[in-house]
Amino acid sequence: RVPVLRRFVACPELARTVQRCLRVHAAPGPQPLVLECAPGPGVLTRTLLNSGARVVALESDQAFLPDLQSLEKSLGGQLKVVYGDFFRLDPLVTGPVKPPTVCSEKLFESVGVAAVPWRADVPVKIFGIIPQKKERNMLWRLIFALYECSSIYRYGRMELNMFISEKEYKILTAKPGEKRIYQALTVLWQVGCEIQLLHMEPWASFLTNLKSGGLAIPKSTALPNDHLCLVRLTPRKDLFTGSMKNTNSATFVFLVKQCLAKPSSRIIDKLNSWSLYDACKLLRELEIPEDAETVSLYPEDYMRLFDALQNSNVFTESWFHDEVLQSVRNINF
Template sequence: MSQIDNLPPLRDVIATHQLSAKKSLGQNFLLDLNLTAKIARQAGKLEEADVLEIGPGPGGLTRGLLSEGARRVLAIEKDERCLPALQQIADAYDGRLQVINADALEFDPLEYLTPPIKIAANLPYNVGTELLVRWLTPKEWPPFWESLTLMFQKEVAERIVAKPGSKAYGRLAILAQWRSDARIVIDLPPQAFTPPPKVSSAVVHLTALPEPRYPADAAVLSRVVAAAFNQRRKMLRASLKGVAPNIEDHLAAAGIKPTDRAEQIGLEEFCALARSVASQN
């Protein structure tokens, strides 16, 4: 493992600061700095962007982002034990790194960031999906971010990019693909991490579209999709009966058979259904 900067190897950093990964925080550390730099490169050109990183831990991806030229990195770290290690990185990179000790689910980073903004993170497993859904469902679109380069459990990554007809296809695929281009860019085995998790991981890159792929009211689409996939084994005329009293009329208007099931329905049809439902309100 060659170095990407003049700071100590990550194994030494972890030993020095006694940073054993905490399961309660969903921590699994990537120690290969060549790999973290490779992940950083998936975020695209960083020289003219601020980067938001969630859960930097000992700073492997942080160093990758900075060494790849990020204009500035704002790292949100909940674990106080990691702060001294991150401060070392901040000192070495001439003020381009700002570290804030906070819970990412309760912290608004926007006052600390200047557009254009990218988000790049080896997300803690226990909050990754919730953060992604928040970033995909802001009140206004386009969002504050240009792109997301995020590591998930491979199962979650496959749900984000899934197509109709697959078991992985569901609400997460609809939310992601309605407003962004999403693709898996790197697969990672458990052995890449310390400690090795029980599952494989993958990095997903999502680029925000200037406007949604098909017109629909976000709240209505979300309600329709949630109801459809909450009972995905049922026919849509049954799973959606609580969405509207005349749901079969709306399904017909959207070109959907009432006997179809949620996993058979594409994004365009779900958006058409959401427009029909919204039109009666």
């Protein structure tokens, strides 16, 4: 079996930059818990520990475990090493799972993380480099979990600090009207999280697990992709204060996905296809032009549209529920 291409922080200077970006440093009082995904050789792990952070290192490659475990033994509780893979967290299967696949419930229980209310402070800072082959799927899985308050988000507003490709960063932060890159994923992340660019680093700065020592930099023609971007994704405190609840959020995800499946389609046609009574009146009330293309609506426009449709009878229709369920089931991870 070909191993998944992985990248590691191996340069001490980059490790110090990441540590500063994560805002962990020696200070009185309880220190934030940092969950480091796939630490590999442990260069960043040591930098985080030296700064005073408490670290849980979640490592899936058994070749790296002995060094990390030996470091764990020497520290008296500041570091906990767990055999597991964050990028195979909470698989969509029933029954027990085999390591390195891991369940967030067991993981957080073993490291003493308890669930906190949604509006409480961020309980854990998570750091990782999303593997490029899994990047798009992982961003979808995480955003679904966020809206459902499932997986890691059952424990509160987990702060993700992830290196993602420059290309995907451009998509997550795209503006309305940018037809090639303004997508459903864009709207869902912008509505759900504050997105902050912390640092950009050339691909060549990272160590890979390729035996050839190659960099395997993905090619991109449509968008710049010369860097990995360290992006902080912090769930919004007020996400579930309006008509959005984790119980109806699948409907919002469906609405956004359907509207942006064809970016140049008109929003009025989409509403009419859902047999919405007097779609023109609704758009007038929301001050959205009738001829507006779905790609031109701002993320907050989609939220306002969702609120209005929640208050109409559209989302109570059984056919709509069936379509939502079918859409969610068809997500192929």
